Amino acid sequence: MIVADHTHLRQGAFVWGSSRRLPGRAAAACAALLLALTACGTGGGDDAAGGEGASLTVLAAASLTDAFGVLGERYERERPGADLTFSFAGSQELAAQVTQGVPADVLVTADTETMDGLAGRTEEPVVIARNELALVTPPDDPGGVRGLADLADPGLRLVLAAPEVPAGRYGQRVLDAAGIEAAADSQEPSVRAVLSKVRLGEADAGLVYATDAVAAGDDVRTVPLPEEHNIVATYPAAALTGSQHPDEARDFAAWLGSDAARAALADAGFGLP
Template identity: 50%
Template structure:
């Protein structure tokens, strides 16, 4: 009887132990699964959101004649591309070229002529024409000197200001004057088109040759005398990314955007012609 009882107790202990082993394993598995699940939940939000993308800070070197229109274009681009900020540095194309050759930190370049851009082939990637422009004669408000055309600019009693010949607008001006065999002795030669416009606007010059778009930007402050197409020159504006850009993809996207319908509308509303 005692032996039988001992055997029953032993059997019961064995059965209990056998039942406890899978239960412990299940608990262990459940605990482990819970940890994994918790880990997944923690990783999932992090994985889905990822690290916030670094905002692209672009520096674009642009010809002075693009000052007003590019401010509008830059605002439109930033609105369309949240997180990207476009900073412009405006100057005469020849000055911009010097900055590029000196290694100025920038991402893209837009000049007012192809000659300047072609001289930077070692520093820029392939360029594309984004706009065109034409020349006009800017005079004082009301055109007090009664300037009618290019031939009047040879009058020695007229104070004429031109851009320096190494500046695109200065080179275009020389081109149209030479073609008409007109000799002009300017009272000054300025480093960019905006400086020419400013001289006329302030009354320091009676007339000056500028781009059509620049004269339009000073509407109400200067008058404009058109130059016939047959006597005019067409300015082409190429845009390219710099090979030293630290934001190559973002810079390329901006340059490409300049040829989109949205950007072209902004340029043409400002008086620029289609590429």
């Protein structure tokens, strides 16, 4: 299993290291070997008998990084020969990769809006998890943050996800619901980037998902949000219609609703549908 953070994938190519010409029979033998290798590697998506050995690329929202690390290991144990490559980024970046035709098999976003915008490029999506927002500060709380109202302080170094990021939209809804006008010092391309700035002490406060706060442990101080002002984020998953391994992609997307996958998500702090 390969885990890539904000990785832009592209078509790979085989590069042979020697440029020397081979005479006669050696050249013919080499050509035959190359043809055999090519035939083995282009099976139209059937990487293994029974649909258990495909190499799948899964584009997933950044907030799923920790949970999918565990989840991927469980899937590969259950599917002998299966190989998962995860690419984590903000949902809007993942959607851009899909529309640009980047090779991938499954998509999991942190909101239904982004997924719905890809209608025709995905199969029927299914919600696999839910989340909420949390307010985090560095452990020593240099900004003296006690609640949402403190985010209106113009002297506070506040970092939020950008408006095009699901966490950014959710965060703005939380602030609007609480009647708070807060100006962010920076707007980040993913919720994990927000968390990173707070962990590094480069911000006094940030709005992230509750699961991110759990994953950060003692590196951050968590301030729970009032239930009446919080939101519920939904995570839909779907196989991509452009997948080169459609059966295996559907299998993984469906497996995300299995008991093993739900257990991994729950352990990471996600709510379950």
